[in-house]
Ligand code: GDP
């Protein structure tokens with residue numbers, strides 16, 4: 278028997294934890310058709326039945342206003358999963374059960390996972406699960422998703438419900454009295470009209486009837502409701518609205534909350550009154566304090582950079598570096614020599630592939646470390662605060678606070694970040710956010726900073742890299758302000774977001790999170806960067822008549838580089854090698870480092886980045902290096918990101934405007950840094 282379970286719940290209720298516990302590692306991540314909200318599917322592990330689990334997006338209700346909610350409800354209506362597993366945060370029943378009352382209306386078999394029971398116990402609260410089941414007429418299974426507790430019971434219960442449903446023996450308790458008699462009467466009448474007017478349509482779903490009473494446009498379109506039908510329903514809606522002096526949507530919402538508070542007061546015994554301050558509230562008094570919030574945010578980010586680029590990171594890089602330069606290169610050269618490999622082949626392998634890919638690979642530990650710390654900030658609940666704090670500033674600048682989330686993702690990789698702008702409903706806000714997101718320094722640029730900081734700013738590496746990240750944020754804020762005043766005039770939509778309580782992140786989740794983001798870089802090293810290294814090696818070894826050259830200045834790459842180098846001369850790096858590195862960085866930003874690795878190691882066996890650093894120092898000064906880092910940060914993102922921008926903007930014109938603007942900004946900022954720096958006497 279093959280079954281399909283859908284996992285539904287509020288954001289932060291533990292859905293991801295539960296999903297991972299249920300499926301182990303056999304998950305499939307894709308997109309919902311037509312949209313880029315992530316879709317996760319997996320099979321329940323260690324079970325003789327074949328059960329597929331679909332993780333629906335985290336939602337608070339089933340309204341038509343957000344993309345996530347529309348996806349969830351369409352899924353339930355179209356796919357009719359065998360069981361809905363509704364995960365509920367037991368510490369916040371008042372809010373979580375709202376969605377539950379809506380899910381119950383689908384008439385599908387359902388089991389509630391009452392999660393975070395460890396926190397309930399720790400607080401000394403008590404939940405009468407039996408009373409809860411009896412009042413609401415659905416099964417509740419207590420769980421602790423982080424520890425895997427109650428997971429077996431949950432899945433067994435779900436199987437039992439599914440089997441009973443397919444055998445037709447599922448005893449459906451009378452639906453609980455959520456609404457008043459008068460509302461119930463309207464529902465009943467509406468349902469009768471519907472079944473008489475639309476034959477064969479599935480109106481078991483009470484939810485759909487309610488949505489029609491609310492005149493939900495999407496549901497009306499879905500059933501292709503005729504004018505006559507809408508007219509027939511109208512009197513019922515008007516009757517309700519008159520009686521309650523409110524619109525149907527609000528009436529139903531109020532009634533649900535009223536019902537939930539009754540249920541909670543009957544089934545939950547709290548040790549402390551619910552309005553007393555929790556630890557989270559107390560931390561937030563400081564963290565989101567009007568004056569402390571921003572300094573604290575920067576202090577935290579600074580510490581993260583200090584750890585990534587200072588102590589821990591440098592240590593890891595040095596270790597790998599020695600491994601590469603001594604073991605890998607040494608062994609490989611000796612082996613190639615012994616095997617009698619041709620000179621060009623030795624050069625391709627040692628200078629091109631090992632020199633190119635290796636010069637990027639050594640920074641992977643730093644990328645992993647940075648993502649590890651960002652994962653801690655995210656999983657602990659701090660990032661949600663950061664978004665909240667930033668929202669205030671964003672709105673001052675006329676930007677939507679929602680823009681902060683894609684921008685935050687931009688620190689990982691611009692591709693998913695650009696796709697995440699789909700959560701912005703307003704088209705102007707969305708375009709603007711797409712343009713700004715690549716200014717957030719993505720992980721691929723990190724090797725460039727790491728290399729240059731190590732070469733020119735030995736004593737203050739973390740401060741210099743931190744300043745580059747800040748520069749990206751500042752340019753984004755400035756650009757947002759500028760573009761909002763000129764190209765994208767208009768009001769921004771407000772941003773509503775809820776702050777989850779602080780939690781100690783679990784090690785397992787941190788690892789999953791960190792790996793999720795880091796793995797792309799490792800794959801990239803084996804694919805794009807590898808291919809780019811071979812290509813660059815080829816272009817710098819041969820001239821236009823395909824003869825091998827002694828001096829790369831005469832190679833194909835040298836000629837192209839010299840042609841474009843004058844553009845960068847006013848920025849301080851008019852050398853053709855820098856021009857070529859910038860150009861090749863469009864393949865992937867790490868390739869900037871790989872290019873230097875290949876170009877500067879030519880003629881002798883690469884001896885790792887100490888050699889590279891010494892070579893760089895003959896072409897750059899600290900000031901020039903800083904201008905180069907700034908340019909790398911800001912100029913047009915790699916082709917993969919450009920592809921995402923083009924897709925999301927759905928227009929060549931806008932996509933080209935975006936990368937044109939970014940590159941122009943990069944040029945201007947690097948120009949200012951170099952020229953003003955020179956005037957001030959820096960070198
Ligand atoms: P999602 O947003 O619904 O996917 O929620 P996550 O699975 O990411 O969990 C949100 C936070 O709650 C994470 O920090 C989890 O470690 C934590 N969490 C999840 N389940 C439990 C639980 O049963 N007990 C406790 N104490 N924390 C949990």
Ligand code: MG
Nearest residue numbers: 289292293335
């Ligand atoms: Mg999640």
